[in-house]
Amino acid sequence: MDTLFGKIKFGLLLAILAAVLAGAVLWALSIGTIKLPEAAIWQSIVDQLGSGLPVEAPRQSPVHDIVWLLRLPRLILAALVGSGLSVSGVVMQALVKNPLADPYILGISSGASLGATMAILLGIGVTLGEDFVGIAAFIGAFAVSLGVLFISNLGGRSNSVKLLLAGMALSAVCSAFSSFIVYFANNKEGMQTIAYWMMGSFAGAKWDSLGVIALVVLVSAAFFWTQSRILNLMLLGDEAAITMGTDLHAYRQAYLLISSLVVGFAVYSSGMIGFVGLIIPHVVRMVAGPDHKRLIPVSALTGAIFLVAADGLCRILIPRTELPIGILISMLGAPCFIYLMIKRTYSFGGGE
Amino acid sequence: MELLAEAVKLYLGKKEILKGIDLSLRPKEFLGIIGPNGSGKSSFLKCVYRVLEPTEGAIWFDGQPLDELSYRESALRLAVVAQHNSYSFDFSVLDVVVMGRSPHKRLMEPDTGEDYAMAREALGAVGLAGFEKREFSTLSGGEQQRVILARALTQGSECLVLDEPTNHLDIKYQLQIMDIVKELNRTVIAAIHDLNIAAMYCDRIVAVRNGEVVGVGPPRKLLTASFIRNLYGVDCKVATEPETGQMNIVYIPSHLKDSNTLRRIPSAEIQ
Numbered sequence: 033m034d035t036l037f038g039k040i041k042f043g044l045l046l047a048i049l050a051a052v053l054a055g056a057v058l059w060a061l062s063i064g065t066i067k068l069p070e071a072a073i074w075q076s077i078v079d080q081l082g083s084g085l086p087v088e089a090p091r092q093s094p095v096h097d098i099v100w101l102l103r104l105p106r107l108i109l110a111a112l113v114g115s116g117l118s119v120s121g122v123v124m125q126a127l128v129k130n131p132l133a134d135p136y137i138l139g140i141s142s143g144a145s146l147g148a149t150m151a152i153l154l155g156i157g158v159t160l161g162e163d164f165v166g167i168a169a170f171i172g173a174f175a176v177s178l179g180v181l182f183i184s185n186l187g188g189r190s191n192s193v194k195l196l197l198a199g200m201a202l203s204a205v206c207s208a209f210s211s212f213i214v215y216f217a218n219n220k221e222g223m224q225t226i227a228y229w230m231m232g233s234f235a236g237a238k239w240d241s242l243g244v245i246a247l248v249v250l251v252s253a254a255f256f257w258t259q260s261r262i263l264n265l266m267l268l269g270d271e272a273a274i275t276m277g278t279d280l281h282a283y284r285q286a287y288l289l290i291s292s293l294v295v296g297f298a299v300y301s302s303g304m305i306g307f308v309g310l311i312i313p314h315v316v317r318m319v320a321g322p323d324h325k326r327l328i329p330v331s332a333l334t335g336a337i338f339l340v341a342a343d344g345l346c347r348i349l350i351p352r353t354e355l356p357i358g359i360l361i362s363m364l365g366a367p368c369f370i371y372l373m374i375k376r377t378y379s380f381g382g383g384e
Numbered sequence: 385m386e387l388l389a390e391a392v393k394l395y396l397g398k399k400e401i402l403k404g405i406d407l408s409l410r411p412k413e414f415l416g417i418i419g420p421n422g423s424g425k426s427s428f429l430k431c432v433y434r435v436l437e438p439t440e441g442a443i444w445f446d447g448q449p450l451d452e453l454s455y456r457e458s459a460l461r462l463a464v465v466a467q468h469n470s471y472s473f474d475f476s477v478l479d480v481v482v483m484g485r486s487p488h489k490r491l492m493e494p495d496t497g498e499d500y501a502m503a504r505e506a507l508g509a510v511g512l513a514g515f516e517k518r519e520f521s522t523l524s525g526g527e528q529q530r531v532i533l534a535r536a537l538t539q540g541s542e543c544l545v546l547d548e549p550t551n552h553l554d555i556k557y558q559l560q561i562m563d564i565v566k567e568l569n570r571t572v573i574a575a576i577h578d579l580n581i582a583a584m585y586c587d588r589i590v591a592v593r594n595g596e597v598v599g600v601g602p603p604r605k606l607l608t609a610s611f612i613r614n615l616y617g618v619d620c621k622v623a624t625e626p627e628t629g630q631m632n633i634v635y636i637p638s639h640l641k642d643s644n645t646l647r648r649i650p651s652a653e654i655q
Contacts, residue, residue: 258492261486261489261491261492264475264483265483265486268483271430274434275433275435275462275463275464276484276486276487277457277459277487278456278486278487317474321475321476322473323475
């Protein structure tokens with residue numbers, strides 16, 4: 033990024049990725065049980081934007097309903113969750129200084145699962161409305177993050193190793209309680225619901241909640257972009273950072289809270305979507321290098337493209353059946369990742 | 385820059401690591417710290433570069449107490465080359481070196497062409513011109529250490545702290561790194577294991593044992609055979625190399641001290 037040429041090239045890369053994202057959304061809008069021609073999609077988009085009516089206004093065309101009520105909200109959600117998880121993955125890898133970290137590593141996944149399990153099997157939080165499972169998962173995820181922060185600060189300042197250990201410990205506790213509840217609830221249907229929820233899905237996307245999620249994801253990504261200098265220092269470690277004038281302690285706490293807020297919203301809206309937050313940061317590092325100034329925006333766009341494309345594929349791979357997106361991501365993502373790993377001789381920073 | 389340490393004590397848990405270190409570092413001085421493993425050399429330096437905080441006592445930079453300076457202010461005055469630097473992510477050499485500009489930057493301020501020019505110049509100074517695009521983790525130990533030195537130079541601070549900077553390096557790189565630092569003509573405080581290297585480069589040497597200063601002085605005055613025996617428990621001969629006039633410390637290991645062995649060696653050479 034040192035030269036003007038480098039800046040132009042980087043700008044061009046972002047523009048291309050944005051165009052690819054738009055293309056992916058358009059493609060995913062057109063496919064599914066009913067295949068829509070592109071002209072009809074454009075027409076429906078233009079009509080809706082020109083009409084000034086609320087999206088849910090009745091008596092509109094079936095194309096309108098498919099585009100605006102079914103497919104577009106879930107694609108926007110997929111893009112937002114993809115961005116949020118990818119950026120969180122980047123940040124989490126810097127926070128714990130470990131290339132194997134993902135957004136869920138500090139116990140967030142087990143916390144979310146415990147929340148969801150309690151909601152589904154014990155009916156905790158039913159009064160919160162139809163989203164109560166998501167809300168309970170959000171609370172579980174966020175509570176565990178706070179717990180991890182608290183524990184890692186006991187007996188001296190927290191550091192990346194203490195964070196990881198606290199995350200593992202709380203994760204074990206939450207999993208144990210989830211299993212305890214599952215075992216004693218003895219509720220087959222509930223267990224199925226939990227299993228389904230754990231696979232993740234964007235089918236529950238609603239315009240109402242998209243605004244908040246968009247705000248959280250976009251603001252946090254912009255925020256972390258401004259923090260790239262400190263994120264870079266985090267990769268060098270606490271001691272080196274201090275000798276270069278920055279005490280990482282407070283930053284680490286703040287980043288962890290913001291990141292878990294993002295992950296909490298992702299979990300709330302679409303369940304557990306694994307793998308994205310682990311592989312996208314690595315794939316982007318292979319292409320754009322480890323400098324967070326590039327890594328954050330490129331990861332945000334790449335993550336969005338990845339989940340939009342995956343959501344599209346989920347709806348067409350098996351006729352008349354929707355494949356849970358978590359399964360597809362792991363099935364497709366892992367081999368692609370291994371291929372990239374071998375081809376680019378990417379060392380995961382292991383060096384040598 | 386002047387650095388003053390007064391009665392610096394450090395406890396790690398219940399263990400007393402430093403038992404009251406007094407030390408002064410004068411402007412443009414090359415000060416070496418020697419002492420056996422576990423004597424507290426590195427711990428003291430960590431107090432200076434603020435990774436550890438003295439339990440008691442105080443350290444002053446130019447008359448200002450260290451703990452009243454922000455980390456940024458102290459980073460502007462003093463740059464560090466520590467003994468171990470391994471990064472778990474693949475930064476390029478230039479990325480690593482330009483991070484030395486961090487204390488000069490506000491959070492969102494981008495690195496300018498000027499910063500990169502400084503980084504390139506520092507790389508040239510440590511003999512690594514042309515390494516800019518290489519990945520840090522693919523370099524040899526000596527090259528990595530020189531990159532870290534280049535980063536410290538890029539930091540542009542008056543004082544350099546070297547925390548056993550030449551460990552694991554072969555003799556060529558040990559001399560090279562020390563030469564680069566010596567020629568900078570800055571204020572330097574360095575923990576050094578090799579007494580011959582310490583004698584070669586330091587203006588004064590501070591000897592530390594069990595967390596206490598046991599001797600201070602110019603190499604020739606301080607490093608006598610009896611002093612080294614007391615400090616390390618090792619016998620040696622201190623001589624002056626006739627051609628170069630350098631100090632030469634020759635260690636006498638115990639297997640050679642055995643009188644039988646000593647007598648046997650010349651005869652073995654004759655055969």
